[in-house]
Each structure stands twice: as C-alpha cells, then as structure tokens.
Amino acid sequence: MSETPFSAAETPLSIRAEALDAADELGKMRERFTLPDGLVYLDGNSLGALPAAVPAHVADVVSRQWGELLIRSWDESGWWTAPERIGDRIAPLVGAAPGRIVVGDSTSVNLFKALVAAARLAAGAGDGRGPGRDELLVDATTFPTDGYIAASAARMTGMKLIPVEPAAVPDALGPRTAAVLLNHVDYRSGRLHDLPGLTAAVQAAGALAVWDLCHSAGALPVGLNAHGVDLAVGCTYKYLNGGPGSPAYLYVAERHQAAFDSPLPGWNSHADPFAMTPDYTPAEGPVRGRVGTPDILSMLALEAALDAWEGVSVDAVRRKSLALTDFFLECVEAYVPAGRVESVTPADHAERGSQISLRTENAAAVMRELIARGVVGDFRAPDVLRFGFTPLYVGFADAERAARTLGHIYG
Amino acid sequence: MSETPFSAAETPLSIRAEALDAADELGKMRERFTLPDGLVYLDGNSLGALPAAVPAHVADVVSRQWGELLIRSWDESGWWTAPERIGDRIAPLVGAAPGRIVVGDSTSVNLFKALVAAARLAAGAGDGRGPGRDELLVDATTFPTDGYIAASAARMTGMKLIPVEPAAVPDALGPRTAAVLLNHVDYRSGRLHDLPGLTAAVQAAGALAVWDLCHSAGALPVGLNAHGVDLAVGCTYKYLNGGPGSPAYLYVAERHQAAFDSPLPGWNSHADPFAMTPDYTPAEGPVRGRVGTPDILSMLALEAALDAWEGVSVDAVRRKSLALTDFFLECVEAYVPAGRVESVTPADHAERGSQISLRTENAAAVMRELIARGVVGDFRAPDVLRFGFTPLYVGFADAERAARTLGHIYG
Numbered sequence: 006m007s008e009t010p011f012s013a014a015e016t017p018l019s020i021r022a023e024a025l026d027a028a029d030e031l032g033k034m035r036e037r038f039t040l041p042d043g044l045v046y047l048d049g050n051s052l053g054a055l056p057a058a059v060p061a062h063v064a065d066v067v068s069r070q071w072g073e074l075l076i077r078s079w080d081e082s083g084w085w086t087a088p089e090r091i092g093d094r095i096a097p098l099v100g101a102a103p104g105r106i107v108v109g110d111s112t113s114v115n116l117f118k119a120l121v122a123a124a125r126l127a128a129g130a131g132d133g134r135g136p137g138r139d140e141l142l143v144d145a146t147t148f149p150t151d152g153y154i155a156a157s158a159a160r161m162t163g164m165k166l167i168p169v170e171p172a173a174v175p176d177a178l179g180p181r182t183a184a185v186l187l188n189h190v191d192y193r194s195g196r197l198h199d200l201p202g203l204t205a206a207v208q209a210a211g212a213l214a215v216w217d218l219c220h221s222a223g224a225l226p227v228g229l230n231a232h233g234v235d236l237a238v239g240c241t242y243k244y245l246n247g248g249p250g251s252p253a254y255l256y257v258a259e260r261h262q263a264a265f266d267s268p269l270p271g272w273n274s275h276a277d278p279f280a281m282t283p284d285y286t287p288a289e290g291p292v293r294g295r296v297g298t299p300d301i302l303s304m305l306a307l308e309a310a311l312d313a314w315e316g317v318s319v320d321a322v323r324r325k326s327l328a329l330t331d332f333f334l335e336c337v338e339a340y341v342p343a344g345r346v347e348s349v350t351p352a353d354h355a356e357r358g359s360q361i362s363l364r365t366e367n368a369a370a371v372m373r374e375l376i377a378r379g380v381v382g383d384f385r386a387p388d389v390l391r392f393g394f395t396p397l398y399v400g401f402a403d404a405e406r407a408a409r410t411l412g413h414i415y416g
Numbered sequence: 417m418s419e420t421p422f423s424a425a426e427t428p429l430s431i432r433a434e435a436l437d438a439a440d441e442l443g444k445m446r447e448r449f450t451l452p453d454g455l456v457y458l459d460g461n462s463l464g465a466l467p468a469a470v471p472a473h474v475a476d477v478v479s480r481q482w483g484e485l486l487i488r489s490w491d492e493s494g495w496w497t498a499p500e501r502i503g504d505r506i507a508p509l510v511g512a513a514p515g516r517i518v519v520g521d522s523t524s525v526n527l528f529k530a531l532v533a534a535a536r537l538a539a540g541a542g543d544g545r546g547p548g549r550d551e552l553l554v555d556a557t558t559f560p561t562d563g564y565i566a567a568s569a570a571r572m573t574g575m576k577l578i579p580v581e582p583a584a585v586p587d588a589l590g591p592r593t594a595a596v597l598l599n600h601v602d603y604r605s606g607r608l609h610d611l612p613g614l615t616a617a618v619q620a621a622g623a624l625a626v627w628d629l630c631h632s633a634g635a636l637p638v639g640l641n642a643h644g645v646d647l648a649v650g651c652t653y654k655y656l657n658g659g660p661g662s663p664a665y666l667y668v669a670e671r672h673q674a675a676f677d678s679p680l681p682g683w684n685s686h687a688d689p690f691a692m693t694p695d696y697t698p699a700e701g702p703v704r705g706r707v708g709t710p711d712i713l714s715m716l717a718l719e720a721a722l723d724a725w726e727g728v729s730v731d732a733v734r735r736k737s738l739a740l741t742d743f744f745l746e747c748v749e750a751y752v753p754a755g756r757v758e759s760v761t762p763a764d765h766a767e768r769g770s771q772i773s774l775r776t777e778n779a780a781a782v783m784r785e786l787i788a789r790g791v792v793g794d795f796r797a798p799d800v801l802r803f804g805f806t807p808l809y810v811g812f813a814d815a816e817r818a819a820r821t822l823g824h825i826y827g
Contacts, residue, residue: 039479039483040483041483041484041486044486046486048486048487051487052482052486052487052490054483054486055478055479055482055483059478060475060478060479060483063474063475063478063713064471064474064475067466067470067471067474067659067717068450068466068471070660071463071466071659071660072450072452072465072466072471073452075452075455075457075459075463075465075792076459076462076463076792076794078660079463079660084660084661110521110522110525110708111521111682111707111708111709111710111711112708112709113680113682113683113684113707113708114521114525114680114682114707114708117679117680121572145694147694148683148692149683149686149689149692149693149694149696150682150683150684150708152694152696153681153682153683153686153696154680154681154682156681156696157678157679157680157681161532161572161573161679162572168694193692240709242709248478248482248712248713249481249482249489249490249495249709249711249712249713250495250709250710250711250712250713250715251711251713252711253708267568268528268568268572269524269525269528269565269568270564270565270567270568271522271524271525271561271564271565272524272559272560272561272564273524273561275560275564278560279797280797281559281560281604281796281797282560283556283560283563283579285560285563285564285567296522296524296525297521297522297523297524297525297561297664298522298523298651298653298660298661299522299661300522300660300661300662300663300711300713300714301659301660301661301714302474302659302660302661302662302711302713302714302717303711303712303713303714304661306478306713381486381487383487385692386690386691386692
C-alpha cells in the first residue's frame with residue numbers, strides 16, 4: 006500500500022471505487038460544486054461545499070442589486086418575497102407542499118418559534134386539546150441547542166421539560182404531553198430515527214410532533230406531508246450547501262397555519278407590514294413564521310446554492326448515500342487494524358443517516374492527523390470521528406481514500 | 417430655473433451647495449461608496465449605499481474562505497469570533513466600551529432578547545428591584561416591530577404592556593415599571609428623543625431603559641456608556657451600510673451582563689459550545705447574547721462595510737447631518753410653492769435626527785415621481801415623504817437637487 010495518501014493506490018477496493026464512481030448516476034453532480042483539488046471533504050454535514058453557481062450570483066446581488074438598484078431591489082430583485090420563494094425551493098427536498106416553509110433566522114430561533122407555537126396549539130381549545138397538556142418531551146441525546154431552546158420555550162409557556170431517549174418516547178407519551186421535539190438524524194451517532202412511526206405515536210397521544218431536520222434534509226427523503234408532521238425546522242448549511250450560517254427554515258403543516266401563534270411576531274410577519282399599524286395582525290400562510298428583515302446576502306446565496314438540486318431526485322441521493330456509507334464501512338473494515346475503531350452508526354439502513362461515526366481513542370488527535378492528510382471530517386466530543394457523505398459531491402474514491410488514510414494513521 | 421432636474425442649475429442655492437461641498441470635511445468619504453451616477457440617494461435610512469470595499473471582501477469570503485478553506489474558516493478566517501469582533505467595531509460609533517455589543521439576528525429578535533432580559537432583571541432580587549415590577553412601557557409611536565415584539569415579551573413574562581408617547585414617559589413611570597422601550601430617533605418623523613434625560617428618568621424610577629438605535633447609530637452620537645443606558649439594539653443596514661438585512665446588534669451594559677438571562681439560549685451562547693453538554697451554562701460577556709450559528713456572509717459584508725468609518729468622527733457626521741438637513745429645509749422653502757409640504761421633523765437641532773419628513777398630499781405619488789426623476793427617498797403611510805441624509809455619502813448638491821426636483825413636481 007502506498008505511503009502517501011494522495012496516490013491512487015491500486016487495491017481491490019480502489020478498483021471497486023473507480024467502478025462504482027463510473028456507474029454513479031449522480032457522479033456528474035460534483036461539477037456543480039467547487040472543491041479544492043485533492044481534498045476528500047467529508048464534513049458537508051457541518052458546512053456544505055460551495056456550489057459553483059454561488060459566487061457569480063452573490064457578486065450580482067452585492068454589486069448590482071444592492072449597489073445599483075439599492076432600495077428598489079426589495080421589489081425589483083424579489084428580496085421581499087425571498088423567504089417564501091426559497092421555502093418553496095426547499096419544500097420538494099423534504100416532502101412538503103408549496104406554501105408551508107419560510108426561510109430565515111437561525112435554527113435555534115426557529116426552534117423557539119416552533120416549540121412555543123406547538124405549546125400554544127396543544128393548549129388551545131377547539132381541536133380536542135386543552136390546557137392540561139403541559140409537558141414538552143425532548144430528545145435527551147439531542148444536539149444541545151434543541152435542548153437549551155426547548156428549556157426556554159418550556160419555561161416561558163409554563164410547560165415541564167422532559168428529556169427522553171427517542172426510543173422511549175412512545176412510553177413517555179400521555180394525556181399531559183403537549184409536544185415532542187425530535188431529531189430526524191442524531192448529529193453525533195448518525196442514527197436515523199423513525200419519523201413516520203414516532204410522529205404517529207405522538208399524534209395518537211394527542212400531542213404535536215416537532216422535527217429537527219438539520220441532519221436529514223438533502224440527504225434522505227423526509228416526507229413531511231406524507232407522514233403528517235406538525236412542525237419542523239432545519240438548517241440549510243449542511244446538505245443544502247447554503248453557506249456558513251445560511252438562514253434556517255420553519256415548516257408549519259397547513260392545518261396549523263391559521264392558529265400558528267408566534268412568540269416572535271416581528272413586522273415582517275404582519276398581514277400588511279407597510280401599513281405600519283400599531284396593532285399586530287398576523288399574515289396568513291408561511292409568512293406568519295417571519296420575524297424581522299431577512300439577511301438577504303445569505304438568503305440569496307442559499308437560493309443560488311439550491312440550483313445544484315436541479316433534476317436531482319432525493320431517492321437517488323438516498324441510494325447513493327447508503328451505498329457510500331456501506332462502502333466506507335467496508336473499506337474501514339479492510340484498512341483499519343481490528344479493534345481500533347468502532348462504528349456507532351447503525352448498520353441497518355433503516356436506522357442510518359448520511360454519516361458514519363467511528364468511536365476511537367484519541368479521536369481529536371486522529372482527526373487532526375486525517376485533516377493534515379487531506380481527509381476532512383470532524384471530531385465530536387468525547388471520542389467520535391464523524392464523516393459526512395454528501396452524495397452530490399462525494400464519490401466512492403473519496404470514501405476509499407478516507408478509510409485508507411485512516412488505516413495509515415493506525416498502521 | 418432649468419426644466420431638467422439633471423442639469424446643474426445655476427441658482428443662488430446651487431452655488432451655495434457647491435461651496436458647502438467644497439468645504440465639507442467629510443466630502444472625500446463619498447469615494448468610499450459605490451453609488452450610481454446621477455442618483456440622489458436619500459434613502460440610506462432604509463438601506464445604506466454599498467461601501468466600495470464590500471464586493472471584493474464578499475467575493476473572498478465566498479470563494480476562498482468558504483470554497484477553499486471550508487470548515488477550517490470557522491477558526492482560520494475568524495468566523496466564530498465575528499459577532500463580538502464586529503460588535504467592537506460598532507461600539508465606538510454608539511459610545512460603547514469594547515465587550516458590550518454582539519452582532520447577529522434581526523433587530524426584532526434582539527428586541528425580544530433585550531425586553532425579556534430587562535423584565536427578568538427588573539424582577540430579579542439583589543439589586544433593589546422586585547417582582548412587583550410588571551409593567552413594560554413602550555413608545556406608542558414606535559416602529560411597529562418594536563411594539564409587536566414588546567407585546568410578545570410582555571405576554572411571555574407576565575408583564576402589562578403600556579404604550580406611551582415618549583414625552584409622557586416621565587409621568588407614566590412608577591414603582592411597577594420594569595422597563596421602557598424607546599426609539600432614539602422616530603422612524604417616521606425623524607424626531608430625536610432625549611436619550612440622556614429619559615434614561616435618567618427611567619432609572620430614577622427604578623426601571624431599565626432599553627433603546628432602539630436603528631435610526632440614530634451612524635448618524636449622530638449616542639453615548640450608550642456616558643448616559644448609562646441599560647440595554648440597546650439596532651440594525652446595521654441603515655447608516656452603518658451593512659447591506660440588505662445585515663445582522664442587528666445587542667448592547668448590554670457591563671453591570672447587567674452577569675445577570676443577563678436570554679430567552680433564546682442557543683448553543684452559540686454557551687460557555688463551552690463544543691462540549692455539547694445537555695446542560696446550559698451561559699458564556700460570560702457579550703457572547704451570552706448570541707443564539708445560533710451566525711449568518712457569516714451578511715456578517716462579514718457588514719465588517720467590510722464598517723471600514724468606511726476609518727478615521728471618521730461621529731461628531732463630524734453629526735455636524736454635517738445638521739448642516740445638510742438645515743440646508744435641505746432652506747432649499748425646500750425656496751423651491752416648493754408655499755403650503756404644499758410641511759416638515760414634521762423638529763426644527764430644533766436637539767430634537768432632530770438625520771432625516772427630514774415632509775407631510776404632503778398624495779405623498780405616495782409624489783415620491784414615485786421624485787424617484788422617476790432620480791431622487792430616491794421613501795414614502796411612509798399615510799402622508800409622509802421621508803428623506804434620509806447619510807453624511808458619509810450625501811452632499812449639499814444632493815440636498816439642493818432633491819428640493820429643486822420636488823419644487824418642479826409642484827411647479
């Protein structure tokens with residue numbers, strides 16, 4: 006085996022990788038991204054790569070739309086309607102109908118909107134629910150911000166926060182459950198949770214299901230509408246490649262839109278914002294999820310980034326994602342000495358997102374060494390090497406090289 | 417007088433304008449901005465002009481920092497520390513010490529943080545305040561989002577919202593007042609409120625003063641520290657020229673930082689965010705005002721935009737602003753037939769921000785016509801023509817031409 010990780014070592018696996026890449030129906034999609042030569046980028050689940058269409062579009066937004074058209078761009082360049090227009094671009098990627106998603110603010114801020122609104126919906130009269138529902142269940146293994154924001158939402162709406170392992174949610178549900186916040190894919194382990202089954206269980210108990218899609222949107226089918234999800238949020242800078250800190254989104258099922266009661270009723274969510282009336286009258290539809298003036302540069306960078314999805318089927322993405330992670334695990338098995346790493350990502354496809362998390366000793370140092378050798382994943386405390394597989398721009402040769410480089414480090 | 421508004425008509429006022437521009441100590445600052453030829457842009461109080469340094473910087477952020485360095489840029493390009501670093505760039509413009517301002521989210525979101533935190537500070541023990549303080553006073557003439565968000569903050573903290581005209585605030589204060597939200601400059605009339613006097617009155621009543629600086633920061637001295645303001649928020653896309661929807665900021669006085677209790681405790685505000693612990697431990701200092709991942713493209717465009725302030729004194733900006741608005745009013749008086757417009761902006765310098773608002777019949781149509789003739793201000797319902805004067809790039813000839821064009825429309 007070659008000592009340098011940059012050479013195309015001839016191994017049975019590297020030959021297989023080449024064949025798999027040649028047959029890859031999404032192989033051409035990599036041309037839609039700008040990636041440094043020689044880099045294996047497996048951190049798209051933290052920050053997606055730069056779509057090739059973005060730089061020219063952002064330059065136009067800055068120099069022409071802002072610099073020349075100035076204030077006119079709110080109308081003429083479609084700035085004002087961007088949050089819903091881009092929401093409709095995300096909709097097919099998560100199985101939502103048009104008019105259900107609004108883009109803007111961070112994931113944390115959208116979680117706050119969603120959880121407070123869910124508590125109010127659960128306590129509201131008229132739909133069989135009632136004020137006795139005062140418990141908010143939250144994934145005990147969640148990405149931290151979800152738990153922190155859920156605690157604040159509970160505190161401010163008089164609910165009790167109950168952390169529960171996702172598998173234990175069905176048993177924790179009861180007549181006092183108002184809402185349940187779950188992650189579709191766990192950020193650390195890469196475990197895919199059962200969105201259809203858990204949503205059904207939550208709703209059977211009379212509560213609302215709120216899903217965080219940060220680690221699933223753009224990597225696998227979500228089916229928000231098909232599975233009757235109540236509310237959802239997600240970021241756009243991971244598998245949607247919107248850029249660093251690009252705005253998040255909020256999904257509100259149609260049946261909840263009319264009663265959606267935002268804790269952040271900024272002027273952009275008003276039915277007639279430019280009337281500038283002292284009284285607040287909320288807009289209908291997804292606009293109600295807005296708050297203040299949207300960050301247009303980040304928002305329109307995201308819009309151009311979504312062009313990379315033109316003609317791409319999420320089912321094809323899922324197929325390739327599973328094939329990539331399977332192949333990566335096979336390569337790890339072949340290249341890494343036994344007992345040095347252990348996958349904490351479920352082997353079962355039905356329980357796997359689009360990442361592989363390997364538990365190992367000295368994980369932080371191992372990841373630094375991998376990065377030094379041109380394989381970028383990330384480290385998650387205390388002992389996890391995390392490798393994200395973005396099917397639009399990661400290939401099988403990348404997976405093989407990543408595993409081979411890891412093997413060299415242990416070898 | 418010439419029939420075409422684009423010619424440099426020789427009138428006593430145009431000759432004066434030329435002399436004033438020639439003597440203008442800030443005249444050279446216009447070179448720091450990109451403005452279309454022939455345009456008189458008096459809408460910088462809605463969307464500031466494009467600073468010349470921004471396009472190249474944004475291109476670098478997109479293509480190199482994101483596209484090449486990818487995830488490494490959170491450290492290597494200073495993305496992670498941008499909210500406080502840029503806060504410290506804004507600080508001298510509003511009279512704040514370093515370490516008091518954090519940039520991120522929209523003004524509306526920051527208002528929510530500030531008002532909920534103010535309510536909690538007012539109700540908190542240990543500083544002579546107490547739970548009997550349950551009234552939130554808010555400027556009855558405020559920009560709408562402030563009132564809407566204040567209503568939500570009051571609802572969620574058990575406070576009573578009381579709208580009060582700013583001048584009536586001293587009489588409305590009492591032992592139940594928790595906090596008062598005021599606008600430094602009224603968005604519609606351009607009236608500058610007495611920040612030092614009102615802050616002192618609010619604090620003498622044992623309440624907290626929360627100021628909205630959207631229409632004053634970058635246009636006149638604010639003196640947050642000198643006047644002992646408790647909390648403040650502001651946007652950055654008006655006189656700070658950060659670009660459409662660029663992130664807002666939150667100021668927390670040093671004495672309140674340790675007890676600042678955010679309703680949006682996202683993971684970015686954690687003392688050790690990458691430990692990703694289930695328990696929330698807030699960071700010290702301005703970091704505590706963060707929520708989720710900041711929108712880096714908009715944030716770093718703002719950072720480059722702030723380069724336009726290099727070597728500029730806010731006192732000089734204020735001097736020019738008053739001279740410009742005085743001169744504009746003089747030109748309006750000279751060019752516009754008597755009785756057609758009436759200034760609703762105070763004549764007294766001590767009560768004037770950096771805009772002139774003229775009440776007129778058919779204001780929307782008049783503004784459309786002005787814009788068609790190359791003079792861009794804006795219309796505010798029901799009857800106001802609003803002209804913002806940004807001293808860094810607006811000159812006296814602009815003021816003269818704007819008034820002359822207005823005169824032509826009525827002439």
